[in-house]
Amino acid sequence: xxxxxxxxxxxxxxxxxxxxxxxxxxxxxxxxxxxxxxxxxxxxxxxxxxxxxxxxxxxxxxxxxxxxxxxxxxxxxxxxxxxxxxxxxxxxxxxxxxxxxxxxxxxxxxxxxxxxxxxxxxxxxxxxxxxxxxxxxxxxxxxxxxxxxxxxxxxxxxxxxxxxxxxxxxxxxxxxxxxxxxxxxxxxxxxxxxxxxxxxxxxxxxxxxxxxxxxxxxxxxxxxxxxxxxxxxxxxxxxxxxxxxxxxxxxxxxxxxxxxxxxxxxxxxxxxxxxxxxxxxxxxxxxxxxxxxxxxxxxxxxxxxxxxxxxxxxxxxxxxxxxxxxxxxxxxxxxxxxxxxxxxxxxxxxxxxxxxxxxxxxxxxxxxxxxxxxxxxxxxxxxxxxxxxxxxxxxxxxxxxxxxxxxxxxxxxxxxxxxxxxxxxxxxxxxxxxxxxxxxxxxxxxxxxxxxxxxxxxxxxxxxxxxxxxxxxxxxxxxxx
Amino acid sequence: xxxxxxxxxxxxxxxxxxxxxxxxxxxxxxxxxxxxxxxxxxxxxxxxxxxxxxxxxxxxxxxxxxxxxxxxxxxxxxxxxxxxxxxxxxxxxxxxxxxxxxxxxxxxxxxxxxxxxxxxxxxxxxxxxxxxxxxxxxxxxxxxxxxxxxxxxxxxxxxxxxxxxxxxxxxxxxxxxxxxxxxxxxxxxxxxxxxxxxxxxxxxxxxxxxxxxxxxxxxxxxxxxxxxxxxxxxxxxxxxxxxxxxxxxxxxxxxxxxxxxxxxxxxxxxxxxxxxxxxxxxxxxxxxxxxxxxxxxxxxxxxxxxxxxxxxxxxxxxxxxxxxxxxxxxxxxxxxxxxxxxxxxxxxxxxxxxxxxxxxxxxxxxxxxxxxxxxxxxxxxxxxxxxxxxxxxxxxxxxxxxxxxxxxxxxxxxxxxxxxxxxxxxxxxxxxxxxxxxxxxxxxxxxxxxxxxxxxxxxxxxxxxxxxxxxxxxxxxxxxxxxx
Numbered sequence: 001x002x003x004x005x006x007x008x009x010x011x012x013x014x015x016x017x018x019x020x021x022x023x024x025x026x027x028x029x030x031x032x033x034x035x036x037x038x039x040x041x042x043x044x045x046x047x048x049x050x051x052x053x054x055x056x057x058x059x060x061x062x063x064x065x066x067x068x069x070x071x072x073x074x075x076x077x078x079x080x081x082x083x084x085x086x087x088x089x090x091x092x093x094x095x096x097x098x099x100x101x102x103x104x105x106x107x108x109x110x111x112x113x114x115x116x117x118x119x120x121x122x123x124x125x126x127x128x129x130x131x132x133x134x135x136x137x138x139x140x141x142x143x144x145x146x147x148x149x150x151x152x153x154x155x156x157x158x159x160x161x162x163x164x165x166x167x168x169x170x171x172x173x174x175x176x177x178x179x180x181x182x183x184x185x186x187x188x189x190x191x192x193x194x195x196x197x198x199x200x201x202x203x204x205x206x207x208x209x210x211x212x213x214x215x216x217x218x219x220x221x222x223x224x225x226x227x228x229x230x231x232x233x234x235x236x237x238x239x240x241x242x243x244x245x246x247x248x249x250x251x252x253x254x255x256x257x258x259x260x261x262x263x264x265x266x267x268x269x270x271x272x273x274x275x276x277x278x279x280x281x282x283x284x285x286x287x288x289x290x291x292x293x294x295x296x297x298x299x300x301x302x303x304x305x306x307x308x309x310x311x312x313x314x315x316x317x318x319x320x321x322x323x324x325x326x327x328x329x330x331x332x333x334x335x336x337x338x339x340x341x342x343x344x345x346x347x348x349x350x351x352x353x354x355x356x357x358x359x360x361x362x363x364x365x366x367x368x369x370x371x372x373x374x375x376x377x378x379x380x381x382x383x384x385x386x387x388x389x390x391x392x393x394x395x396x397x398x399x400x401x402x403x404x405x406x407x408x409x410x411x412x413x414x415x416x417x418x419x420x421x422x423x424x425x426x427x428x429x430x431x432x433x434x435x436x437x438x439x440x441x442x443x444x445x446x447x448x449x450x451x452x453x454x455x456x457x458x459x460x461x462x463x464x465x466x467x468x469x470x471x472x473x474x475x476x477x478x479x480x481x
Numbered sequence: 482x483x484x485x486x487x488x489x490x491x492x493x494x495x496x497x498x499x500x501x502x503x504x505x506x507x508x509x510x511x512x513x514x515x516x517x518x519x520x521x522x523x524x525x526x527x528x529x530x531x532x533x534x535x536x537x538x539x540x541x542x543x544x545x546x547x548x549x550x551x552x553x554x555x556x557x558x559x560x561x562x563x564x565x566x567x568x569x570x571x572x573x574x575x576x577x578x579x580x581x582x583x584x585x586x587x588x589x590x591x592x593x594x595x596x597x598x599x600x601x602x603x604x605x606x607x608x609x610x611x612x613x614x615x616x617x618x619x620x621x622x623x624x625x626x627x628x629x630x631x632x633x634x635x636x637x638x639x640x641x642x643x644x645x646x647x648x649x650x651x652x653x654x655x656x657x658x659x660x661x662x663x664x665x666x667x668x669x670x671x672x673x674x675x676x677x678x679x680x681x682x683x684x685x686x687x688x689x690x691x692x693x694x695x696x697x698x699x700x701x702x703x704x705x706x707x708x709x710x711x712x713x714x715x716x717x718x719x720x721x722x723x724x725x726x727x728x729x730x731x732x733x734x735x736x737x738x739x740x741x742x743x744x745x746x747x748x749x750x751x752x753x754x755x756x757x758x759x760x761x762x763x764x765x766x767x768x769x770x771x772x773x774x775x776x777x778x779x780x781x782x783x784x785x786x787x788x789x790x791x792x793x794x795x796x797x798x799x800x801x802x803x804x805x806x807x808x809x810x811x812x813x814x815x816x817x818x819x820x821x822x823x824x825x826x827x828x829x830x831x832x833x834x835x836x837x838x839x840x841x842x843x844x845x846x847x848x849x850x851x852x853x854x855x856x857x858x859x860x861x862x863x864x865x866x867x868x869x870x871x872x873x874x875x876x877x878x879x880x881x882x883x884x885x886x887x888x889x890x891x892x893x894x895x896x897x898x899x900x901x902x903x904x905x906x907x908x909x910x911x912x913x914x915x916x917x918x919x920x921x922x923x924x925x926x927x928x929x930x931x932x933x934x935x936x937x938x939x940x941x942x943x944x945x946x947x948x949x950x951x952x953x954x955x956x957x958x959x960x961x962x963x964x965x
Contacts, residue, residue: 039583039584042809043804043809044564044582044583044584044809044810045564045570045572045577045580045582045685045686045804045805045810046563046564046582046586046681046682046683046684046685046686047584047682047683048681048682048717048718048719049719050716050717050718050719051719078800080799080800080803080847082803082806082824084806084808084820087804087809088803088804089803089804089806090800090803139820145820147808147809274848274849276799276800276844276847276848276849276852277847277852278796278797278800278847278852278856281688281689281690281720281797282686282689282719282720283719283720284719284720
C-alpha cells in the first residue's frame with residue numbers, strides 16, 4: 001500500500017524584545033544563571049504580570065506578514081501543570097482567542113509550488129532551564145537538578161501550521177521561510193543553536209487517497225533544519241514499516257537523537273496533561289484599535305516574497321536564484337550590498353554567492369553574515385577577473401584563501417603572485433615550448449584528434465602554474481599548430 | 482494617658498502639636514500588646530524594633546519642623562498576606578513558615594512612605610481561606626469581646642488587633658468578606674474598596690479576580706484617611722484602575738437628605754438571625770430619621786452567590802497556590818526521593834485541610850469536561866449578579882444589609898462543618914463577585930456581641946458609601962469597647 005505523510009509544525013520563537021513578557025527583566029542570552037530575574041519571573045508570592053506591548057505588536061506584525069486575521073479582542077489564559085522550570089507552575093499562554101488566526105505561507109519547491117496554512121499564532125512566556133547533575137544528564141537518575149530562570153518569562157511566539165505539509169523537504173522549506181519572514185520583520189533572530197527558534201513536528205501516515213488522518217507522533221528535539229528533515233524522514237520510514245507489518249501506531253511524543261539518527265519514545269498519551277486552561281484573572285483582556293493594526297500593516301518591511309519578485313524584475317535573476325537568495329535575510333542583504341558595489345551583471349554575484357560562498361559557508365557551518373568574506377571581497381575579486389588580472393580558475397583558489405584568512409583579493413594576489421600571465425610574448429614562448437616537447441600530441445592533433453588540443457592547453461597551463469590567460473593560450477596554440 | 486485607645490485623627494493632632502511623641506505612642510501600643518496579646522493572639526510576628534526605629538525617625542521629622550502626613554507615626558498592623566521586605570510573611574501557612582520576602586507590597590509601601598509605624602503581621606486563616614481564623618497554620622485568634630469566640634476571618638488578626646487596641650488601625654484583605662465580616666464580629670469599621678482601586682501587587686493571591694486590600698479602623702473618619710493613602714494606579718498591577726485620587730475625607734458629610742437607600746430583601750431573609758434583623762431594622766429607622774429614603778429592593782440572582790463563589794474562588798486559588806512547591810522558597814520536605822515525592826509531600830505537609838479542600842474543589846472545577854458546567858456556569862451567574870446590582874443602583878445611591886447572618890460564634894463551633902462556615906459570608910460574597918465597595922460599621926449589639934451594618938456602594942462609589950456610613954456613625958454614636 002502507498003502511504004502519504006501528513007505533517008504539521010509547531011514553531012516556537014523567542015521574540016527579540018529588550019525585556020521579558022510580563023516584567024522588566026532583560027532577555028539577554030548567556031548571562032550568569034538567575035541574574036536576570038525579579039519577583040515576577042521567579043513567581044514569588046504576590047507578584048503580578050504586566051504584559052509587554054512590544055511583544056504583542058511583534059506577534060501581530062508576524063500575523064500580518066503571513067496573511068492572518070488579527071483578533072481585535074484577545075486574552076491570556078493560564079496553562080496549569082507542575083514542572084520545576086516553571087516558576088508559577090502555570091504558564092501564561094493563550095487558548096481559545098489567540099492574537100492571530102488563519103494565515104498561510106507560499107512555498108516554491110524545486111519543481112512545484114504549494115501553500116501551507118497557518119492555524120494560529122499565539123503569545124506566551126518561556127520557561128526556565130533545568131540542568132541535571134549526575135546520571136545521564138536527564139532528570140531520571142540525576143543526583144540533583146539546578147534551575148536557571150533567566151529564560152523564564154521571555155516572550156515566546158508559537159506558530160501552528162495546518163497539517164498541509166507532505167514531505168520532509170516541504171517541512172524544511174516551510175520552517176526556513178518562516179525564519180526568513182521573522183528575521184525580515186526583526187521580531188526574532190531565530191537562532192536555532194541558542195534555542196530562540198524551536199520546531200516540533202506532528203506526523204502521521206495515511207493510505208494515499210484517504211481523507212481521514214492516521215495516528216500521529218510528535219517529534220521533539222529537532223535542533224536544526226537538517227534534523228527536522230532527517231527526523232521526519234526517519235519517522236516516515238518507521239511508521240511505513242509498522243503499517244506495512246500491520247502494527248498500530250501509538251500516539252506519543254518521540255525524541256530525535258541526532259547522533260543515532262533515530263527517534264525514540266519520550267512519553268505516551270497516558271501521560272497527557274489536563275492543563276485546566278482558564279482566563280488569567282491577573283490580566284485584563286486585550287482590545288485593539290483596527291486603525292493601529294492597519295498602521296502596523298502599512299509599516300511592514302519588505303518580505304522575502306516581495307524581495308524575490310524584485311530580484312527577478314530589477315536584476316533579471318531567474319526564479320531559482322532569487323528563491324535561494326531570499327532564503328535568509330542575511331543572504332539577500334549580502335547579495336544586494338555586492339550588487340550595489342559591483343555595478344556589473346547581478347547574475348555573476350548571484351553565481352558566486354550561491355556557488356562557492358554557500359559551499360564554503362556550509363562546509364564550515366558559518367552564517368553568511370559571520371563569515372570572513374564580505375561583499376567587498378567578492379566584488380574586488382570579480383573585478384580582478386573582469387580586468388584580466390586573474391583567471392576564473394585562479395579565482396577559485398583565491399576564494400578559498402579569502403574565505404580562510406579574510407584578506408582582500410588584491411593583497412592575496414600580490415602576496416601569492418597569482419596574477420594572470422597575459423603577455424603575448426611570454427605566452428607565445430611557452431606555447432612554442434609545449435609544441436616542441438610534445439611532438440606525439442601535435443601529430444595526433446593533425447590527425448584530427450580534438451582531445452589532443454585540450455592536452456596541449458593543459459600542458460601550457462601547467463607550465464604557467466595555472467596563471468596563463470586561457471583565451472590567449474588557446475589562440476596562440478591554434479595559430480602555431 | 483492610654484494613647485492606644487485613640488483614633489488616627491485624634492493622635493495626628495497630638496503628634497503635630499508635639500503633645501506626644503511617636504515613640505511614646507508606639508510604646509503605649511506595645512505595652513498594650515504586652516498586656517493583652519497573650520489572651521487575644523492577634524499577631525504572628527511583632528516587629529517592635531523596626532517600629533521603634535521608625536517612630537524615632539518620625540519624631541526627628543517633627544522636631545525638625547517637617548510637615549507630616551496624617552498617618553505618620555501611627556502604629557499599624559498588617560495582615561500577614563502582604564509581602565514586607567525582610568520581614569517574615571507567612572500567609573498563615575506552614576508552607577511559608579520560613580519565608581522572608583525580597584520586596585514590599587504596593588499597599589504597604591504606600592503607607593510606609595506616609596510614615597506608618599508597622600507593629601507587626603497579623604494572624605489569618607491560611608491563605609485567607611476561612612471565616613474564623615481557626616484555619617491559621619499557627620494558632621487561633623480570640624475575639625476581644627468574648628475570648629471563647631472567633632474574631633471572624635480570614636483577617637481575624639487584623640480585626641482583633643484594632644478591637645483590642647493592639648494597633649491604631651490595620652490592613653486586611655477581602656475576597657468574600659474577609660475584612661467586613663471580622664470587622665462586624667469585632668465591633669469596628671472594616672472596608673473593602675472597589676476591585677482595582679488598591680493595588681494587589683505584593684498581596685499573596687487567594688482568588689485574583691476577587692481579592693482586594695482594605696483598612697480596619699476605629700471609625701469611618703480613620704477609614705477615609707487611610708483610604709486616601711492606600712489607593713492609586715500601580716503599573717505593577719494590570720487590574721489596577723486609573724482615576725484621579727479623591728480626598729475621601731471630603732465625603733464625610735453628616736447629611737442624608739434625599740439619599741436613596743435600597744435594602745435587598747434577599748439579605749434580610751431566612752438565614753439571618755432574627756435578633757440581628759431587629760438591630761438592622763433599627764439602623765434603617767435611624768437612617769430614615771436622618772433624611773434618607775429607605776426602601777426594599779431585590780437582587781434576585783444573589784441567592785446563587787455562594788455557589789458561584791465556591792467555584793470561582795477555589796478555581797483561581799488552585800492555580801495561584803500551585804507555586805508553593807518547595808522548589809524556590811518556603812517549606813520543602815527534607816527527604817524527598819524524587820521530584821513528584823517532593824511536590825506531593827511538601828504540599829501535603831505544608832498546607833492545611835481547608836486549603837487542600839479548596840485546591841481540590843478548584844482543580845476539579847477547571848478539569849477538562851467539567852469546565853463549562855462549573856467554572857463557565859459560575860462566570861455566567863457572576864454576570865447575572867453584576868446585572869442585578871447595576872439595576873438596583875439605577876434606583877438607589879447605596880444598598881444596606883447586615884454584614885453577617887450571626888454574631889461571633891464559639892471557637893470550634895463550625896470548624897467541622899465547612900458549609901455552615903461558608904454561610905457566614907452570605908451577605909458579603911455578592912459584593913466581591915460584583916467588584917463593588919462595601920463597608921461594615923458597628924450598629925449595635927446582640928447579647929453583648931457587636932453587629933455590623935454593611936453599606937454597599939456603586940463601582941468607585943466610595944464617597945457616597947463613606948458619607949452614608951459616616952452619617953450613620955455620627956447619629957448612632959457607637960462608643961462601646963470590649964472589656965479586656
